[in-house]
Amino acid sequence: MSKKIKLTLLKLAELCGIFALCRYWYRHHLRVLCYHGFAYADEHQFRPKLFMTPQTFAARLQYLANSPYQIVSLSEGLAHPDRPLQLALTMDDGWSGTSELVGDALAKHKFPLMLYVTSYYADKQIPVLNVAVSYLLWKTSASALHLQVPGVADSIDVSLPSPNTAVLVKQICQLIDQLPEAAARAEVLYQLADQLQVSLHQQGRPLFRLLDADELRGLQQANVELQLHTHRHCSPLDAEALATEISQNRQWLAQFIPKEQLVHFCYPSGEYQQAHLPLLQQNGVLTATTTHIGLHKQGSDVLQIRRILDGEDVHWLELEAELSGFSNLVRQVLGVAN
Ligand SMILES: [Zn+2]
Numbered sequence: 517m518s519k520k521i522k523l524t525l526l527k528l529a530e531l532c533g534i535f536a537l538c539r540y541w542y543r544h545h546l547r548v549l550c551y552h553g554f555a556y557a558d559e560h561q562f563r564p565k566l567f568m569t570p571q572t573f574a575a576r577l578q579y580l581a582n583s584p585y586q587i588v589s590l591s592e593g594l595a596h597p598d599r600p601l602q603l604a605l606t607m608d609d610g611w612s613g614t615s616e617l618v619g620d621a622l623a624k625h626k627f628p629l630m631l632y633v634t635s636y637y638a639d640k641q642i643p644v645l646n647v648a649v650s651y652l653l654w655k656t657s658a659s660a661l662h663l664q665v666p667g668v669a670d671s672i673d674v675s676l677p678s679p680n681t682a683v684l685v686k687q688i689c690q691l692i693d694q695l696p697e698a699a700a701r702a703e704v705l706y707q708l709a710d711q712l713q714v715s716l717h718q719q720g721r722p723l724f725r726l727l728d729a730d731e732l733r734g735l736q737q738a739n740v741e742l743q744l745h746t747h748r749h750c751s752p753l754d755a756e757a758l759a760t761e762i763s764q765n766r767q768w769l770a771q772f773i774p775k776e777q778l779v780h781f782c783y784p785s786g787e788y789q790q791a792h793l794p795l796l797q798q799n800g801v802l803t804a805t806t807t808h809i810g811l812h813k814q815g816s817d818v819l820q821i822r823r824i825l826d827g828e829d830v831h832w833l834e835l836e837a838e839l840s841g842f843s844n845l846v847r848q849v850l851g852v853a854n
Contacts, residue, residue, distance in 0.1 A: 594818060628739050
């Protein structure tokens with residue numbers, strides 16, 4: 517269905533009062549909204565679900581402020597299933613724009629927000645490699661790429677655009693990751709950006725950076741709660757490897773809040789299997805959010821909390837269709853719930 521037809525149908529549903537009916541019908545379901553990063557330049561065109569313009573995000577917060585939804589923390593929303601129309605805000609990864617671009621908007625509203633921080637790149641303060649490389653390949657108009665990493669025997673020589681960008685991104689990252697020092701990896705990345713004639717800076721500020729310690733502390737003042745998202749943004753099924761990921765992440769975040777309060781988790785990239793659930797419990801995780809779309813029915817598994825993914829490409833009618841529960845109803849009727 518084209519987006520235009522979809523929006524027309526949603527507008528009709530709204531005008532007929534179906535959104536309002538669904539809002540009432542699903543009033544005791546918890547709405548959990550999910551955000552990621554923000555665009556300094558054109559990152560919202562590169563990945564509209566990963567990067568939103570600060571203007572759109574500020575408008576979203578204002579929309580929520582004027583809405584019938586009660587903005588609560590995730591813990592509060594789960595603790596009071598009897599309260600109607602509760603909505604919790606979550607944000608994944610901890611991109612630097614959360615402070616530099618939308619910090620003022622967050623401070624203005626002071627809505628409770630759970631920020632799941634992946635700590636490796638936050639600690640190293642170099643661009644997130646796979647995302648930065650994907651952006652370079654998306655943006656460049658160069659017809660070839662040559663990558664030689666100092667001290668590494670392998671090299672990459674390819675024509676662009678690549679027939680399989682995802683594979684090329686992986687190859688480039690594997691090559692650069694052979695450098696043990698983070699600073700050296702960043703240097704190679706910036707050299708590659710120069711070669712491809714794409715800037716990884718906007719007005720002197722680096723793109724694809726995660727929040728540093730000072731910025732994270734500043735966000736805590738704006739009612740932002742920092743929680744777990746693994747150290748290296750992965751959720752291995754191997755019990756020991758997952759325990760290491762969570763404990764390194766918890767250890768790093770313990771500089772901001774006591775370890776015993778770091779009990780909320782978000783699956784990196786939304787990837788998980790049923791076998792993860794007991795492993796999370798063994799590692800002291802009390803709640804976990806997924807990227808399964810929908811509302812959280814109170815009483816259902818708190819280690820598999822559904823969320824609504826907002827993005828630059830999401831029209832406000834589509835957002836309200838999700839928040840009201842209308843889209844939930846449609847998916848149930850059509851039998852397409854994920
Ligand atoms: Zn993530």
